[in-house]
Amino acid sequence: MEEDLKERLEKYLSLTKEALGKIKATKKDKASAADLLDLSRRYYEDALHFRKEGDLIRAYGAVCYAHCFLDAGVRAGLLDGSNDSRLFMVDGK
Numbered sequence: 001m002e003e004d005l006k007e008r009l010e011k012y013l014s015l016t017k018e019a020l021g022k023i024k025a026t027k028k029d030k031a032s033a034a035d036l037l038d039l040s041r042r043y044y045e046d047a048l049h050f051r052k053e054g055d056l057i058r059a060y061g062a063v064c065y066a067h068c069f070l071d072a073g074v075r076a077g078l079l080d081g082s083n084d085s086r087l088f089m090v091d092g093k
Contacts, residue, residue, distance in 0.1 A: 002056070005056050006056060008060065009051065009056055009059055009060050009063065012064065013044075013048070013063055015067065015087065016044055016063055016066050016070070017044070018087060019067065019081075019087045019088065020037075020040065020044060020070070022084070022087065023037065023070055023073075023079050023081065025037065026077060026078060026080050028077050029078055032078050033073060033078040033079055036069045036072065036073040037069075037070075037073070037079070039065075039066075039069045040066045040067070040070050040073075041066070042066075043062045043065040043069065044062070044063060044066040046059075046066075050062055070088060071088055071089040074089065074090055075089060075090070
């Protein structure tokens with residue numbers, strides 16, 4: 001079970017890192033977009049910290065939160081996911 005958790009954690013850390021590198025705020029409510037991006041980055045950094053400490057459960061939870069903030073921002077139109085359904089919860093083209 002721990003190996004499965006490690007694999008999933010690495011997958012989602014990689015996916016979220018890529019998503020953070022590509023996401024951009026839209027012109028709609030820039031303050032809220034900035035807040036979501038800040039929260040996502042903080043949770044991503046927390047995930048890296050927890051992984052380093054060997055706390056894989058908290059690391060996995062933190063990276064899930066990080067990516068959820070991105071998905072929520074994209075769905076609300078605050079963040080631009082460029083219709084990339086591999087990285088974000090959007091209907092891709």
